[in-house]
Amino acid sequence: MNAMPADLPRVFHPEPKLAAVPTQPTAKTRETLPAEAPARTWSFIDSTSDKLLHHTCMPGCTNNHEDDRETPTHPHDITCNRDFPDLSLPVTTDSTGPGKCRVMGVSIQQRPFSDLIHERVPHAVVELIEDAHVEGLDPDGLATVILTLEAQLKQMRDVHAQLTALRAQGRVEL
């Protein structure tokens, strides 16, 4: 690996390598998880049967489910969601130049009435770039995405060092 200049901003220095991403919380992390509000239970009209159904939200669900409660709703459309802050980068997708675009977003979702069994339990969704998702991630799946991206970040740091060296070389030759 190329040596990095010592005066780089801290963000460009490699982080100590994680041995692995734990797939199960340890007793210590369980103790330090924030206390959650009690799970909400609410009712909606099933648009396929006109029956009143009850649903208990996933703990920590940030969806107010207003639309689901106000009108008859297909059970498949009920989605519990735990949101996390967005991250944006200037991304060029067409000839109009770079625009603000969400990247590397992550949320936890649960679709309690989904046809897909893996969606009925809490699972992670990674939004690689606005409207392009890796869906249905169980803890091992999310760990795989994290490790893959970590390896790519390592490569980006290496590319950064090569680019810095090329620029320095260019300054000498110009």
Ligand SMILES: [Zn+2]
């Ligand atoms: Zn919910």
